[in-house]
Each structure stands twice: as structure tokens, then as C-alpha cells.
Amino acid sequence: MVSADGITKKAVPALIIAAAAVFGFLIFSARFSQAIGGIWDRDLLLWLNSFAASHQYVWQLANNSLFRGFPVFFSLGALWFADDSRERRSRMLAGFLATCVATVLSVWMQFHLATHTRPLLDPAIPLNFAAPSWDWDRRNSFPSDTSTLFFALATVIFLENRLVGLFCLVWVAVVVAVPRVIFAWHYPTDIVGSLVWGLACVLLFSTYLRTLFERTLILFEHRMYIVHALVLMFLIEASDLFLSLQSLGKILVQLAG
Template sequence: MNSLTTTLMGLDKEILLTLNAFGGGNNNLWDLANNSLFRGFPLFFSIPALWFSSDQPERRGRMLAGLLAVCLATMLSVWSQFHIAVHTRPILDLAIPLDTVIPRTPWDRTNSFPSDTATLFFGLAAVIFVEKRLVGFFCFVWVAALVAIPRVVVGLHYPSDIIGSFVLGPAIVFIFTALPYPRGLFERALTWFQGRLYIVHALLFIFLAESFDLFPSLQALGKVFARLLHA
């Protein structure tokens, strides 16, 4: 381990402890940051509003490409936590003196890089940013303040986990919305479903309902399939 890596790890831990001392034991702060409606309202209001504000297939195709990118980025972040050992989740490292409202009990993912929650929300903010810059910028700030930073405060993540999420989620969204193939594919699909858009709207509703609380049903199904594969 070189001196630069050691310095960055030390800075990571120092910022973590500073933020944790600010409000790691504050139940009200965590209850607000962990409230699905409060933390997600600007995003889950803006996405349907943008979708229904215009029936242009270009916008809707671009948004669908962005939402697909959000799914892939979130899956990649979860996969990384299981398979790439960057560092142990702070709350599981009993050598770190944390003041936290979260029980320091075992998790199924001991690695915390990058934050899957922050990846999802930063990705959704990027989808909005592509369509409406000012609204998207507000959503980025909201996610940072109400979703990302509180997860460092209570010790669920290091600051570097959040930085990784901030890069991963939006980067994949910007790539998918800029490339002609996924966007064009969705545009053609919308043309095919022109007389049956209620099917697209129903699927969009299911996606938003699941992503609103971090895909709980998909996570549960994934665990079931994993148990079946190892049975």
C-alpha cells in the first residue's frame, strides 16, 4: 500500500468520523433521511411529470434508456459490494468508534463500495438532469443532502462510497442517453406500442413503485433464486 493510498484512506476515515460526530446518533436526522417519501419526492414527482409533459418519442425513448441505465448501475453497485473487496462497511468495523442509531449487527454485504442506494438516486437525478437541467441540478443537491451524506453520518458508508456512486450512476445514464442504439430502440418500441401505451405506463408505474424503496421485491426474488441455485 503506497503513501497516497494510505493518505486517501486516512482522509476517508477522518471525514467519516467528523460527519458521524455531527449527527450519527440523531434519530430524527436518520428518520428523515430514511423516509422513502421525503427523500424521494422530488425525483419521483419529476420523472412522471417529465414523461407526461410531452408525448415526443425522442424524450420518452431517452428517459427509458436512462431508466435502464439506472437499473444496470444499481445492479453493478450491488455486485461490486459482493465481489470486490474495497473496504469493510464502517458500521461493521468495530475498531471505528461510531455514534450511530443503526445497530452494529452483521450484514449480508460487508463491503460498502459503492453505495447502491446513492447510485440509484444519483442515477435518477441524472435522468431528470438530461431533460431539465435546473430541476436535475436541484435533484442532485437533494440526493446529496438527504440520501448520500446521511448514510456517511450514520456509518453505513465511507465518503468514497458516495463519490463512487456519484460517478457510477450518472456516468452510465449519460452514456445510455447519448448513444443512439438504446435510445433508438426504445423510440421504435414506443412507436410499436402507440395504440397500447397503457402497457408502457403500467410498466413504468411498476418500475417507479419498486425503485421508490430500492427494488425490495427484486432483491427478495434474487435471494430466492440464489438459494435455489445453491440448493
């Protein structure tokens, strides 16, 4: 039996349980990260910082939207427009929603989980070289929201094409995630938490919400140009880390206050 919203009745409690388990695991990971932060977590951070932080081109490449995002966003666009497979597109839409949820919650956790201070802002850590100054509104660093976003998108690709998806996951780890440790924005465990969080959310949503999006695509069968436009807008915003949406949200909060 399938309910009106496209999710099987048996899947609803399973989705709730799975979501609670994933979120609970992430909270546990945050506490684990906090507990071991003074052991190998800090040592690995200092080693990476002393090894490569003096090379400014590493930072510039890691934060160049075109360079860091090309394999991921090119692959997503190619997969979306490859053919008219409703099943594949519904999985991708579920993955895109999961990416949004995972990124928003990772930012929320940086505000509300006192795991550990960003290494860059901790005067007790003898950094060799740090990233350019930034106006920080989140002192906690677990997990990395940027890494979460990119790991989640790479997982969307992996579900559709294992080889390309694996390449994108490695690319994200090397080009996006590791430099954020090198320049002391995050601890290594922040990156591991991002990987687990992004991957788990995409797998969860793709498993339990695919049918819902498949039915939505049926409704828009003769107006797919609307879906295409929304997907393009999502990819554009995601490539820029949703900075426009963040800015808009801050403006709305100020107006409401």
C-alpha cells in the same frame, strides 16, 4: 446506416469502449478509495458521525421513502406524462435501464470488490453513534447502491430539465447520500463513486441506446398503456430500492439450489 436494433453500426464499438472505460474507471475509483481510506476519507466520516449521528430524526428522514424520494419520483412522473414526446421518453427509458444496470453492478461490486469494510462493521473505528442494526450480507461498502440508484434517477431528470435535475441531485446528496456516511454505512468515497457511476451509466445509455428505445416506442404506439404501466411499476419498485425484486431473486436462488 442504422442497424436493425436501432443502434448505428459505428455506435456499437463506441458503446462497448465507453462502457469498458466507465467500468474501468469505477474499478480504479474503488482502488483509489481503498488507498486513501485511512487519510481524509476516515477523518471526514468521523467528523460527520460526531456532528450529526446522535440525531435520530436524520436517519428516519433519510430512510423515509416518501420524504427522500418525493422530489425525484414526482419529477420523473411529471416529465413522463408532460406530453407525448417520443424523443424524451426514449431518453428516459434508456436512463431507467441504466439505473437498473448501475444499481445491480454496484451491489455486485460490494460482493466482489474487497475495497474496505463498512465503517459500521469495523471495530477499529471509534464511532460516536451508528445506524440501527442490520442483517448485513455485504461487508464491503464501495459503492453505495442506494446512492447510485438515486443519483442515476436524478441524472435522468437533469437531462430533461437542468434546473429541476440540479435540485434533485443536491437533494439526493444531502438527504440520501450524506446520511449514509453520517451513520457509518459508507465512506465519503463510496458516495463519490456512486455519483460518478450513476451519472456515467445514465449518460452512456441515453447517448447510445436512445434510438433503440425510440423504435420500441414506435412499436407500442397504439399500446402505450402497456409502457405506462411498466414505467409505473419501475418507479414503484425503485422508490422501495427494488427490495421486492431482491427478495424474489433470493427465493428463486433457493429454489434453484
